[in-house]
Amino acid sequence: KAGVTQTPRYLIKTRGQQVTLSCSPISGHRSVSWYQQTPGQGLQFLFEYFSETQRNKGNFPGRFSGRQFSNSRSEMNVSTLELGDSALYLCASSLNGQGRDTQYFGPGTRLTVL
Amino acid sequence: EDQVTQSPEALRLQEGESSSLNCSYTVSGLRGLFWYRQDPGKGPEFLFTLYSAGEEKEKERLKATLTKKESFLHITAPKPEDSATYLCAVDGLNDMRFGAGTRLTVKP
Numbered sequence: 001k002a003g004v005t006q007t008p009r010y011l012i013k014t015r016g017q018q019v020t021l022s023c024s025p026i027s028g029h030r031s032v033s034w035y036q037q038t039p040g041q042g043l044q045f046l047f048e049y050f051s052e053t054q055r056n057k058g059n060f061p062g063r064f065s066g067r068q069f070s071n072s073r074s075e076m077n078v079s080t081l082e083l084g085d086s087a088l089y090l091c092a093s094s095l096n097g098q099g100r101d102t103q104y105f106g107p108g109t110r111l112t113v114l
Numbered sequence: 115e116d117q118v119t120q121s122p123e124a125l126r127l128q129e130g131e132s133s134s135l136n137c138s139y140t141v142s143g144l145r146g147l148f149w150y151r152q153d154p155g156k157g158p159e160f161l162f163t164l165y166s167a168g169e170e171k172e173k174e175r176l177k178a179t180l181t182k183k184e185s186f187l188h189i190t191a192p193k194p195e196d197s198a199t200y201l202c203a204v205d206g207l208n209d210m211r212f213g214a215g216t217r218l219t220v221k222p
Contacts, residue, residue, distance in 0.1 A: 048209075
């Protein structure tokens with residue numbers, strides 16, 4: 001069974017631009033969660049989508065948004081990029097979502113904001 | 115507020131030298147505690163899920179245990195390939211909260 005895939009793996013943007021990251025979950029998984037990982041803050045929860053609906057949201061500004069498609073693939077968008085948005089963005093998929101079963105992580109997208 | 119604290123931050127062991135990693139937590143309504151292993155530049159790899167105090171899980175040289183306030187990841191006779199950052203996460207009523215991790219180095 002193929003694992004969670006994320007594209008692109010690496011991205012370089014400049015301040016003020018916007019970026020879209022993509023995540024394909026494990027086949028059959030309906031939940032996709034997004035996380036930001038930085039050396040200073042560690043892994044922080046962004047949001048969770050289940051069956052195309054946002055089910056849970058972390059404490060991030062509105063510049064961070066996401067969506068999920070009918071095939072469970074998910075995209076995350078960050079608008080008006082700031083230097084502090086440089087991070088590894090991880091997505092995780094699970095069958096039924098947080099609190100219900102295990103999440104499996106993708107390799108991440110390394111975003112660098114210059 | 116939900117909190118997860120892992121200790122130590124870093125641990126250096128000789129090959130074969132057993133030790134334990136600690137994850138202490140405060141959470142509203144624990145739904146599950148997870149252990150992950152993360153290698154540099156990669157996403158976390160799932161190791162264990164624990165749901166209730168007293169539960170134990172084992173996999174090769176690793177054993178995870180859970181009490182009402184903390185979890186331990188015991189590493190028995192570690193090998194250099196066990197070197198990685200070990201992350202603990204708790205799933206409560208609010209969201210999934212991760213600890214900062216323990217960076218384990220096993221020297222041959």
